[in-house]
Amino acid sequence: MTLPEAITAAFLGLLEGATEFIPVSSTGHLLLAGHFLGFESAGKTFEVVIQLGAVLAIAVAYFGKLAWVFGSAPRDPVARRFILAVLLAFLPAAAAGVVLHDTIKTVLFETPVLIAVMLILGGIVLLFVDRMPLRPRHHEADRLPLPTALGIGLFQCLALVPGVSRSGSTIVGALLLGVDKRAAAEFSFFLSLPTMGGAVAYDLFQSRDILNFDDMGLIAIGFAMAFLSGLLVVRWLLGFVSRRGYAIFGWWRIVVGSAALALLSLGF
Numbered sequence: 001m002t003l004p005e006a007i008t009a010a011f012l013g014l015l016e017g018a019t020e021f022i023p024v025s026s027t028g029h030l031l032l033a034g035h036f037l038g039f040e041s042a043g044k045t046f047e048v049v050i051q052l053g054a055v056l057a058i059a060v061a062y063f064g065k066l067a068w069v070f071g072s073a074p075r076d077p078v079a080r081r082f083i084l085a086v087l088l089a090f091l092p093a094a095a096a097g098v099v100l101h102d103t104i105k106t107v108l109f110e111t112p113v114l115i116a117v118m119l120i121l122g123g124i125v126l127l128f129v130d131r132m133p134l135r136p137r138h139h140e141a142d143r144l145p146l147p148t149a150l151g152i153g154l155f156q157c158l159a160l161v162p163g164v165s166r167s168g169s170t171i172v173g174a175l176l177l178g179v180d181k182r183a184a185a186e187f188s189f190f191l192s193l194p195t196m197g198g199a200v201a202y203d204l205f206q207s208r209d210i211l212n213f214d215d216m217g218l219i220a221i222g223f224a225m226a227f228l229s230g231l232l233v234v235r236w237l238l239g240f241v242s243r244r245g246y247a248i249f250g251w252w253r254i255v256v257g258s259a260a261l262a263l264l265s266l267g268f
Contacts, residue, residue: 001217008039009218013050013225020054020196020226021189021233023126023168023249024256028115031162032260035112036268048203049219053226055196058189060227061234069142082142089153089170089187090194096157097199101206109162116260118163123253129172130246136180141187148177152187156195163257166195171246182242189234 015033019026030047034040059066073079097104138144144152155173159166167188174184 001215005215005218006221008037009046009221010225012037012039012046013053013222014229016050016222017054017057017226017229017231018233020051020230021058021167021185021192021237023122023165023171023246024253025115025119025122025159025163025165025168026051026054027109028119028163028165029256031109031115032112032256036260036263046215046219046222048200050222050226051196051200053223053228054230055193055200057227057230057234058193061231062189078142081146085142085144085146085149086187086190086194088146089149089156089191090198092150092153093156093160093195094198096160098202100160101202104160104162105203112260113264114161115163116257116264118161119253119257119260122164122168123250123257125172126168126246126250126253129175130250132175134175135178136175136183137178139180139183141179141183141190144179144183144187148174148179149187151177152179152191156191165253166192168249181245182238185238185241 012030012033015029016026019029034047039046069079069082073083138148152170152173155169155176156166158164158169167185170188170191171184174187175181179187
């Protein structure tokens with residue numbers, strides 16, 4: 001492992017954690033950054049495994065909440081209903097991801113122009129929805145009606161296209177279904193646990209014959225940076241969106257997507 005490789009791994013890990021829980025598409029950012037930096041691991045082992053750092057960040061940030069939910073589930077109907085809501089929201093993307101896995105990995109992930117375009121379009125949608133005069137009916141992430149949770153899960157399927165954003169699609173879906181901005185972000189956090197954990201596990205299993213763990217040092221650096229940056233973002237995001245909304249993330253997507261398209265048009 002050389003110093004430039006270590007710096008690149010740290011940067012990509014930081015980027016993964018910083019963008020995983022905000023509606024800007026961490027996968028899109030990671031794939032575009034890897035493309036322009038000339039970084040790619042065999043079977044995309046690095047890119048897949050470092051996502052677990054972000055999963056761990058959510059588990060640590062919400063350890064108390066998770067402990068209460070699972071500890072009280074046997075006797076508390078609210079906790080059981082919350083678990084069911086998250087599972088319902090998880091199932092549509094899980095099923096679609098299994099069916100479309102090969103197409104996503106071999107076609108969509110290898111098309112940087114598509115990723116850049118999705119960033120821009122998603123930014124426009126986010127700006128539009130953020131300015132809509134919505135009247136939220138649901139203000140607590142752990143008390144969403146089951147049909148609402150399932151609807152959010154259907155929106156999450158859009159994120160199978162890289163550049164759309166898992167958190168972006170679930171947050172937009174939640175807002176349109178009557179969830180307030182803070183609760184939408186928080187439910188997206190909890191939904192990320194089975195979604196990201198399941199996606200990483202399935203992807204590692206499918207790619208088991210071509211995985212390369214020779215560069216464990218680079219993976220460890222990326223994992224650690226994804227955990228640290230993810231933890232900081234999770235602790236900051238809820239307060240920010242409660243006060244400021246999501247418009248800044250829409251503009252960010254448009255700027256990044258436009259810059260990527262410009263560089264791609266120049267042959268980079």
